[in-house]
Amino acid sequence: MSLKKMTFRSSPPYGIQKEYEFENGYGASVICHQGSYGHEDGLWELAVLWQGDLCYTTPIANDVIGHLTEAEVNDHLERIEAL
Numbered sequence: 001m002s003l004k005k006m007t008f009r010s011s012p013p014y015g016i017q018k019e020y021e022f023e024n025g026y027g028a029s030v031i032c033h034q035g036s037y038g039h040e041d042g043l044w045e046l047a048v049l050w051q052g053d054l055c056y057t058t059p060i061a062n063d064v065i066g067h068l069t070e071a072e073v074n075d076h077l078e079r080i081e082a083l
Contacts, residue, residue, distance in 0.1 A: 004022055014034060015039065016033065017030070018030040021052070022081045025051050026048065026050055026055070026083050027049040027050075028047065028076065028077055031044065037066020043067045044070070046061075046065045046068055
């Protein structure tokens with residue numbers, strides 16, 4: 001995976017956000033906090049980004065994707081980078 005930029009934010013007790021940006025203009029926001037899908041099990045929620053904004057018009061997702069393991073997040077990141 002070739003990242004242009006990766007930002008990590010932690011704000012206990014609320015949770016964690018990782019933001020990825022790829023050379024193709026796409027990216028992802030990956031979160032685990034009290035309002036995210038899967039947080040109660042320590043799982044991640046992913047949203048696809050286009051030039052830093054939420055994007056619901058990709059073949060990957062038309063909404064956020066919740067209840068993801070770390071491995072599933074990595075699979076989605078590779079697909080986003082390949083768009």
